[in-house]
Amino acid sequence: MQLTDxxxxxxxxxxxxTGSTWAEGPCWIPATGTLRWSDIPGDRILQWHEETGETTEYATGVEFTNGRVLDRDGSVVQCSHGRRRGRTGTPSGRRTPARRGVPRAAG
Incomplete structure (x- = not known):
């Protein structure tokens, strides 16, 4: 695959x-027509709305969350450096741990 594809x-x-000190972890969310990314030093998640062109603060105090991707049902799966875990958020904003009951590796 080429970039032009x-x-x-x-x-x-x-x-x-503008306004992010260190922006990373962007993810396009088709269900809401938004682009979401992290401002790591600001400990917040920002969101750009395609329809209005407005950027809003989606969440604050997020424990340095970044590295997001959509799962098959459109939920956002993201990593939290501060909480040392993955989290899943539905397009409506509800957040839960990404996995429950997963045994830790031995050793």
Whole structure:
């Protein structure tokens, strides 16, 4: 697969938001038409809304959460460095531990 298979040529970069000290972990969420990412030093998750072009603070005090991806049902799965675990969040915002009852590796 080539980059041009994903991004049409010619493509142009567009700045959609400012104000993050260190932005990472972006994920496009089709169900809400939003792009969500982390501002690690700010300990918050920001969200850009395609329909309005507005950037909002999705959550604060998130224990340095980043590294997100969508699972098959559209829920956001993300890593929390501070909590040392994965979490799942539904498009509506409900958050739960990503897995329960998974045995730890021996040794």
């Amino acid at each position: 994903l991004v049409p040529d010619p493509a142009a970069l567009e700045r959609i938001a």
